Amino acid sequence: MKHAYNVYEDRCPTRLVLDRLADKWALLILDRLEDGPVRFNHLRRDIKGISQKVLSQTLKKLERDGLISRTVFPTVPVTVEYALTPLGLTLTETVSALAHWAERNMDAVLAAQASYDAASGAR
């Protein structure tokens, strides 16, 4: 198994992937899809604060990268379902680890921010 790729290199294509993953909304979408397929407006409602534009842009990018699939059902008002691909599935463990690290360590981060702000404010 050769590892010709190196995230520290500029021109390296892994930078493009890292750019995609290093996106708050992309992480939340991937994490939300972990439990099964979800429709557009359902995602929109679940992921509080995301706009329709950014949701559709992000979904399109994730689909292009082969991380999620888009299935259209010709129902009455057309239904579109998004789901993780096998490739996307290999990512969710890492992604949810990141999201839940934030939940677990929130208190420590808030405390650090408070003491940092107190120190620089007193300057």
Added chain:
Amino acid sequence: MKHAYNVYEDRCPTRLVLDRLADKWALLILDRLEDGPVRFNHLRRDIKGISQKVLSQTLKKLERDGLISRTVFPTVPVTVEYALTPLGLTLTETVSALAHWAERNMDAVLAAQASYDAASGAR
């Protein structure tokens, strides 16, 4: 163990943390610091393509969040060393998993992009 925090909620402070971690440069910096303290210009040289402005901004934010520490040595031209804090250390496993997922799965992503572009280009 209470989990009052939820990344899917808008106003939730975890969103702030997720915003910080969902940053290409922050991830690369944390990953680069995993092996020990590094100086400013050393980081700048190692992480190809980062600008001085963004490097200093990102370091400042990570320091504020308590993930890295900044130590100034009053040497001839002043030397500044950045290192992971214990809190930051708890993140590196996850962060490097993300960075190296990109390296491992690059080929699959590039293939997916190519077939996606071929399909939509033929439309």
Added chain:
DNA sequence: TCTCCTAGTTTCTACTGGAAACTTTCTATC
């Protein structure tokens, strides 16, 4: 007929990223 549902696109503004130049303090070199 009026309104809501689906899944988006469009428009506008405000913020942020990246490139390049400038700052400051000291050492070493010509």
Added chain:
DNA sequence: GATAGAAAGTTTCCAGTAGAAACTAGGAGA
């Protein structure tokens, strides 16, 4: 003595992107 270089940034400018809100389209239901 003047010049250049290295450390760690800050400042300036421009372009691209995020977010908010309105608009599209084609039915279903009151």
